[in-house]
Amino acid sequence: MLFPDVIGQLETRQHLxxxxxNNRLSHALLLVGKEGSGLLPLAINFGQYVVSMPAEKAAAAAPTPDLFGGGTDLFGAPIAPPEPAPEAHGGIDPLAAQLMHPDLHLSYPVLPKKSGDKPVSTDYISEFREFFKLMPYGSGFDWLQSxxxxxxxGNITAEECNDIIRKxxxxxxxARYKVLVMWLPEYLGKEGNKLLKLIEEPPVDTLFILATENEADVLPTxxxxxxxxxxxxxxxxxxxxxxxxxCNATPDTARQLAMVCEGNYHEAQQLLQHNEDDFNGLLRDWLNASLLKGAKAFERxxxxxKFVTxxxxxxxERQKQFLRYFLQLVxxxxxxxxxGEEQVHLPPTEKDFALRLNKFSGLGQQKAIAEELEKAIYxxxxxxxxxxxxxxxxxxLRGIVLEKTIFLTL
Structure with missing residues (x-):
């Protein structure tokens, strides 16, 4: 089965x-999409497919008979059968399926294990294989926390770039092709300049597959x-x-979350499994602390x-997730x-919060709050x-809601 880890995306699969x-494969592909759209499984599954193609059509042919027409070599030993064609494993080479194929190279953000280390992706290959097995739709934050x-x-380091050039x-x-799958090339920074010549003039039958959630942060070159x-x-x-x-969700829960997550399967999983890490309760505490009327200054x-602590x-990363959760509710x-309420499908807790937010803030104030949240994430x-x-x-927030102050950045 091709693209076994990918949800939907039939048109994108066919486009790949x-x-x-048609034998018109570009040497460098940049997959661009939002978190939860399936960039990582698309990139890896396509890379697995490419390295699973036999180097020659005759790769799956029957054993060549010896000079005497038998099934043994010149010394009488039986000729070993050829390796099974990828089709025998659902179209994917078994080594590629385990992310162990020697021609499939993976690159992703990493961290030094101790001070002074110069880490490369292969230092974490076992951890990454396990991460992809358990969380193919996980985010960069999930990977780094793992x-x-x-x-x-995390970063994709200069040492990693040198290692890519060497490999x-x-x-x-x-396989016929060497394939590099780079997840989140926005973590490259200026170190990516080391790869420019390699990407522009790659060795023969070399394929780059880059998958980014933020195209603006990838080097324009x-x-x-x-x-x-x-x-x-x-x-x-x-x-x-x-x-x-x-995830064994009930149909009603699955339908409700699908309406809320805006095509982000990772967010839908978080909503289902972690109940937003109680972000809703933390957010209510924050707004109570910010907007409490009648309380003495020292109490407020x-x-x-307590909230800031x-x-x-x-x-x-979780601070950014918390702010994005608030931004989504705004x-x-x-x-x-x-x-109107009939056209917006939200879980009961989030819907109640959104309705209350409308009671104490107007449209202009909500836009101002959204701008401040986006700047805070930045x-x-x-x-x-x-x-x-x-x-x-x-x-x-107190100034925007209670004093109707709009903060301008000059």
Whole structure:
């Protein structure tokens, strides 16, 4: 079975397969899509398919008879049968299916295991195989947390680029193509310049498959050397079916989550499995601390300080997830205001919150809140001090809602 880990995306799959069948495969592909659309499984499954193609059509032919017409060699020993064709394993080479094929190379963000280390992706290959097996739709944050990133940010290092150049300069071992799958090339930074010549003038029969969730952060010189393939969000029907079949969700729950997640299967899984990490309760505590009327200043400050302490302990990636959760609820509040409750499908807790948000804030205020949340996410990505940022954001929210102040950035 081709693309065994991919949900939906039938048109994208065919768009990848057609050039192979017509012998017009580009040497460098850049898959661009949002989190939860299936970029990683699409890239890896396509790479597995390419390295599973036999080097020659005669690869699966019967054993060559010896000079005397028998099934033995010149010394009487039986001739070993050929390796089974990939079709015997659902079209995928068994080594490729285990991410162990010698011609399938993987690259992804990593961390130094100790101070002074210069890590490369192969240092974490066992962990990555296990991660992909369990969470093919996991995010970059999930991957980094699985290797104990905590508050550290991963990178695709200069040493990794050198290792890629070395590996792709070798001849293929058993496949026609050498394939490099790079997940999240936005983590490359300026180190990616080392790969420009290799991508522009690759060795013969070499394929690059890059998968990014943020095209704007990928080096423009890399983007310009690749054929870009846009991967759309999943349809509600695809998400609903996957939640039922893969996560054993009830049809009603699956339908509700599919309507909310906007084509992001990873988010749907989080909603189902982790109940938003109680982000809803944390958010209510924050707004109570920010907007509480009639409380004395020291009481309000004590509540704010407790919230800031709690959210600062989450780590940068979960802080961004928390802010995105709030941002999503603000967007749903605006939709409720504009199109009515009948047209917006939300879980009961989130719907109640969105309706309450509409009671104490107007459309202009909600837009201002959304802008402040987006800026806060931007600052967290650039290592802003969490306590200072959330204290400032708390004051801004109070100013926007109670004092109707719009903060402008000059």
């Amino acid at each position: 397969l057609d050039p192979v069948e 290797i104990n990133a905590e508050n550290r940010q 792709l300069s070798l001849k293929t071992f058993k 890399i983007v310009s050397r690749c054929q870009t393939i846009r991967v759309p969000p999943l349809t509600e029907a695809d998400v609903e079916e996957a939640l039922i079949n893969r 400050f004590d509540l704010q300080n 709690a959210v600062s302990s989450l780590g940068r 967007e749903q509040s605006i939709r409720l205001r504009l199109v 600052y967290i990505e650039r290592n802003a001090n969490a306590k200072m940022l959330f204290h400032a954001l708390t004051l801004k």
